[in-house]
Amino acid sequence: MAALQLKRLNLGYDGQTVVHQVDLSLASGELGCLLGPSGCGKSTLLRSIAGFTEVLSGEIWLGDERIADAHHSVPAQDRGVGLVFQDVALFPHLSVFDNIRFGIERWSRADQRLRVDNLLALVGLSGLGARFPHELSGGQQQRVALARALAPRPRVLLLDEPFSGLDSELRARLANEVRAILKADGVTALMVTHDQKEAFDFADRVAVMRDGIIEQFDPAYRLYHEPRSEFVARFVGAGDVLPCTVINTTQVDSPLGILTSDQTLGYEPGQTMSLLFRPDDVIHDDDATLHATLVSKQFRGSHFVYRVRFENGVELGCLAPSHHDHEIGADVGVRLEVEHLVLLPK
Numbered sequence: 001m002a003a004l005q006l007k008r009l010n011l012g013y014d015g016q017t018v019v020h021q022v023d024l025s026l027a028s029g030e031l032g033c034l035l036g037p038s039g040c041g042k043s044t045l046l047r048s049i050a051g052f053t054e055v056l057s058g059e060i061w062l063g064d065e066r067i068a069d070a071h072h073s074v075p076a077q078d079r080g081v082g083l084v085f086q087d088v089a090l091f092p093h094l095s096v097f098d099n100i101r102f103g104i105e106r107w108s109r110a111d112q113r114l115r116v117d118n119l120l121a122l123v124g125l126s127g128l129g130a131r132f133p134h135e136l137s138g139g140q141q142q143r144v145a146l147a148r149a150l151a152p153r154p155r156v157l158l159l160d161e162p163f164s165g166l167d168s169e170l171r172a173r174l175a176n177e178v179r180a181i182l183k184a185d186g187v188t189a190l191m192v193t194h195d196q197k198e199a200f201d202f203a204d205r206v207a208v209m210r211d212g213i214i215e216q217f218d219p220a221y222r223l224y225h226e227p228r229s230e231f232v233a234r235f236v237g238a239g240d241v242l243p244c245t246v247i248n249t250t251q252v253d254s255p256l257g258i259l260t261s262d263q264t265l266g267y268e269p270g271q272t273m274s275l276l277f278r279p280d281d282v283i284h285d286d287d288a289t290l291h292a293t294l295v296s297k298q299f300r301g302s303h304f305v306y307r308v309r310f311e312n313g314v315e316l317g318c319l320a321p322s323h324h325d326h327e328i329g330a331d332v333g334v335r336l337e338v339e340h341l342v343l344l345p346k
């Protein structure tokens, strides 16, 4: 049984629907993410699960309990949902230990101590229970907030842009760390972010949202390599789209010649489609027979991302090994490595 299930969910404000017909489910222990541009409805969706936004139609289930539909709604405090927000909001006058203990005060003293000690160890803060929030770094405070939300063993944990107040290096590290912590505790969680890297670091599956609908809900690898729409393709990574015409079950005619896929394409011959090129499909290679002009380059440490222009004017992003520091305007060799062609509707 799914730990969290949204069925044909419609949400909105003042008679206006902002989330449309959303279906989504998370298995027990699964980590999901809502990823999308500002205003697409991510927070509205998350708030409806927490019990802060009413349901216009559709249903929200936690395990075998229907917690909300258009006619009834279990109060937020009775849902067994844990929350972690961007603003950490720890109680400044309580110690770390007492902050974490806050939601389990009705447990026995011994159980409280055991749970808090376990959580402190889980979030890597053993020995810091007596400190106060102002004596911790931003990242440590966020981990205390996480431990506090986890203490009562919520049925599902909701995280709304939990790292957005932190600097970029810490964000990347925390997304991974929090993932490991939640996996170790077997927690089911749904996080909201507009940061693709954070979503990829954190989640088992990512739901890409646009204008109140979920365009695709898949593991990161699949979103990147098998996006179902141009919007998803562009939102989860760099890429270029060229027009092409389907020739047969495995080949297309493109501005870069005839390309062959290692998988059946599933489109009718003669259909015109968009063909996706990721920079990692286009590799700079001094020995390649295909040539292009280097238009721009970005150094990324381990590699360069080149922009190359072919004779017919087509431009693509291209990966180059870190030590291939060619001059802008140089003629460079390029190898196309597109075994799996990604065709998108035009």
Ligand SMILES: Nc1ncnc2c1ncn2[C@@H]1O[C@H](COP(=O)(O)OP(=O)(O)OP(=O)(O)O)[C@@H](O)[C@H]1O
Residues within 6 Å of the ligand: 013, 014, 018, 036, 037, 038, 039, 040, 041, 042, 043, 044, 045, 194
């Ligand atoms: N309390 C509210 N009253 C009226 N409209 C709202 C309210 N909250 C959000 N909206 C509208 O609903 C839509 C979705 O907003 P929501 O906050 O869910 O988006 P989001 O994807 O989380 O955006 P962001 O990444 O900027 O937080 C937007 O058009 C927003 O203006």
